[in-house]
Amino acid sequence: FFRTEIPEGLHRLPGPKPLPLIGNVLEVGNKPYLSLTAMSKRYGDVFQIQIGMRPVVVLSGSETVRQALIKQGDEFAGRPDLYSFRFINDGKSLAFSTDQAGVWRARRKLAYSALRSFSSLGGTTPEYSCVLEEHICKEGEYLIKQLNTVMKADGSFDPFRHIVVSVANVICGMCFGRRYDHNDQELLSLVNLSDEFGQVVGSGNPADFIPVLQFLPSTTMKKFMDINARFNKFVQKIVSEHYTTYDKDNIRDITDSLIDHCEDRKLDENSNVQMSDEKIVGIVNDLFGAGFDTISTALSWSVMYLVAYPEIEERLYQELKENVGLDRTPLLCDRPNLPFLEAFILEIFRHSSFLPFTIPHCTSKDTSLNGYFIPKDTCVFINQWQINHDPELWKDPSSFNPDRFLSTDGTELNKLEGEKVMVFGLGKRRCIGEVIARNEVFLFLAIIVQKLHFKTLPGEPLDMTPEYGLTMKHKRCHLRATMRSRK
Numbered sequence: 251f252f253r254t255e256i257p258e259g260l261h262r263l264p265g266p267k268p269l270p271l272i273g274n275v276l277e278v279g280n281k282p283y284l285s286l287t288a289m290s291k292r293y294g295d296v297f298q299i300q301i302g303m304r305p306v307v308v309l310s311g312s313e314t315v316r317q318a319l320i321k322q323g324d325e326f327a328g329r330p331d332l333y334s335f336r337f338i339n340d341g342k343s344l345a346f347s348t349d350q351a352g353v354w355r356a357r358r359k360l361a362y363s364a365l366r367s368f369s370s371l372g373g374t375t376p377e378y379s380c381v382l383e384e385h386i387c388k389e390g391e392y393l394i395k396q397l398n399t400v401m402k403a404d405g406s407f408d409p410f411r412h413i414v415v416s417v418a419n420v421i422c423g424m425c426f427g428r429r430y431d432h433n434d435q436e437l438l439s440l441v442n443l444s445d446e447f448g449q450v451v452g453s454g455n456p457a458d459f460i461p462v463l464q465f466l467p468s469t470t471m472k473k474f475m476d477i478n479a480r481f482n483k484f485v486q487k488i489v490s491e492h493y494t495t496y497d498k499d500n501i502r503d504i505t506d507s508l509i510d511h512c513e514d515r516k517l518d519e520n521s522n523v524q525m526s527d528e529k530i531v532g533i534v535n536d537l538f539g540a541g542f543d544t545i546s547t548a549l550s551w552s553v554m555y556l557v558a559y560p561e562i563e564e565r566l567y568q569e570l571k572e573n574v575g576l577d578r579t580p581l582l583c584d585r586p587n588l589p590f591l592e593a594f595i596l597e598i599f600r601h602s603s604f605l606p607f608t609i610p611h612c613t614s615k616d617t618s619l620n621g622y623f624i625p626k627d628t629c630v631f632i633n634q635w636q637i638n639h640d641p642e643l644w645k646d647p648s649s650f651n652p653d654r655f656l657s658t659d660g661t662e663l664n665k666l667e668g669e670k671v672m673v674f675g676l677g678k679r680r681c682i683g684e685v686i687a688r689n690e691v692f693l694f695l696a697i698i699v700q701k702l703h704f705k706t707l708p709g710e711p712l713d714m715t716p717e718y719g720l721t722m723k724h725k726r727c728h729l730r731a732t733m734r735s736r737k
C-alpha cells in the first residue's frame with residue numbers, strides 16, 4: 251500500500267505513524283469512537299491508520315461522508331473480508347459478507363421488499379393500521395404487565411433482559427409467524443447473551459486485522475463463535491419447519507415468502523443472478539439478527555435516559571396525557587402529535603450514538619476523496635459518533651437536550667435538524683430496517699412512558715458509560731418502576 255504510486259494531482263493520505271507489526275492499535279485503544287474522533291481533529295475528515303499490517307481509511311464530517319457514501323456510492327459500497335465476518339450466518343450474511351455487487355444488490359432488494367410487505371400487511375382487527383403496529387402494541391402491553399409482575403416479586407428488574415424479548419417477538423412475528431414466552435429459555439439464552447457479538451464485530455477489533463491473534467485463545471472470540479453457531483441452529487430449525495409446512499397458497503411470513511421466491515426462480519428460465527437457495531432463505535437470519543439487537547439497545551438506552559433526566563420523563567408523560575390520553579394504547583398515527591417524544595428519540599440516537607461506526611465498508615475500485623488517493627480493496631470506517639458530536643454541526647454537543655430538535659416555540663419538530671443525526675448509515679448500504687426501527691422505537695417508548703415511571707435503586711447510581719462494540723450497550727443494571735395511575 252505504501253509503495254503504491256499516487257496518481258498525479260492526488261495526495262497521499264495523512265495519519266499517525268504506524269509501529270511495526272501492530273500499526274496504530276495502541277493509539278486506537280478500546281474506545282475507537284473517541285480516539286478516532288480526536289485524530290480527525292488533527293488529520294482532517296479523511297485519514298489513514300494502520301491496524302496490524304492493514305491500512306484503514308477513517309471518514310468523518312457530514313459532507314465528506316455524504317460525498318463518499320452518496321455521490322461516490324458504488325465505489326464505497328463493498329464490505330472488507332474480515333476474519334470475524336466469516337462466522338456470521340455461516341459466511342453468507344447479507345450485511346457482513348463480501349458478496350459480489352450483483353448478488354448483494356439482488357439479495358438486498360429481496361430483503362427490503364419482504365420486510366416492507368410483511369410490516370405493512372393489514373392487522374387482524376381494524377384498530378391496527380398494519381401488522382407491525384399490532385405486534386408492537388400487543389408486545390408493549392405484555393412488557394408492561396411483565397415488568398409489573400417482576401417488580402411485585404423482586405422489587406427491581408434488568409431493563410434489557412425484558413425489552414429484548416418483546417422486541418425479538420416483534421421481528422419473530424414478521425420473520426417466523428410466532429412469538430415466545432418471556433421465560434422461554436431457548437430464546438432468552440440467544441438474545442440475552444449477544445454482547446460478545448457486538449464486541450467482536452465492532453470496527454477496529456485487532457483480531458480482524460492481525461492474523462496471529464486468530465490463533466491465540468480468546469474467551470470473547472470463543473463466545474462469539476458459540477453465539478453464531480447457536481443462532482444459525484435456531485434459525486435453521488425454524489426454516490426446516492417452514493419447508494415442511496410450506497403452502498404456496500398461504501404465505502405466512504417472511505421465511506415463507508423467501509422459500510416462495512426460490513420456488514418461483516426454479517420455474518423462471520430468464521433468471522440470471524446465480525444464487526443458492528441457502529443464500530436467499532438465509533436473508534431471514536440477517537433480518538432477525540439486525541431486527542432485535544439494535545432496537546432493544548435503543549430502547550434500553552432510552553429507559554436509562556428517562557431515569558437520568560426525570561424532568562424530561564415528566565414532560566414526555568404530560569405530552570402523552572394531553573395528546574393521546576390515558577385510556578387507550580398509543581398508535582403510530584399519534585406520531586405527528588408527539589413532537590417532544592420524537593425529539594427525545596432523535597437526541598438519544600445523537601447523544602448515545604450507540605452505533606458509533608457503520609459496519610466497515612471497502613472500496614470496490616481505486617478512487618479519491620477530498621483530493622486523497624484511496625486504492626481498491628481498502629477497508630473504510632465511517633465515524634457516525636464524530637458526526638453526531640461535531641461542534642461544527644451541533645451547539646454544545648455533549649449536553650443531552652431534546653429541545654434542539656424543536657421549533658423555538660417548542661410545538662413542532664425541526665425535521666431538517668433531525669436529518670443531521672446519523673445512525674442508520676447513508677447511501678447504498680443504508681439500513682433497510684430504518685422505517686420499521688423508527689416506528690418501533692416510537693411506539694414501544696410511547697407505551698412505556700404512558701404506563702411506567704422509572705427510578706434507580708437506592709444507593710445504586712446510574713452508570714451511563716457505554717461499552718464499545720458494533721452496538722454500544724450500557725452496563726447491565728437493575729431499576730425500579732411504578733405504574734402510572736389513570737388520573
Ligand code: HEM
Pocket residue numbers: 344345346358361365421536537538540541542544545548605607608609610673674675676678679680681682683684686687688691
Ligand atoms: C445495516 C443501523 C434496525 C436491517 C445497518 C447499518 C446501520 C444500521 C448503521 C450499516 C450501514 C452501513 O454499513 O453503512 C440500524 C439502527 C437500527 C437498525 C440504528 C435501530 C434503531 C434495523 C432493523 C432491521 C435492520 C429493524 C431489519 C429488520 C439491516 C440490514 C443491514 C443494516 C439487513 C445491512 C444492509 C447492507 O449491508 O446492505 N443498520 N439498524 N436494521 N440494517 Fe439496520
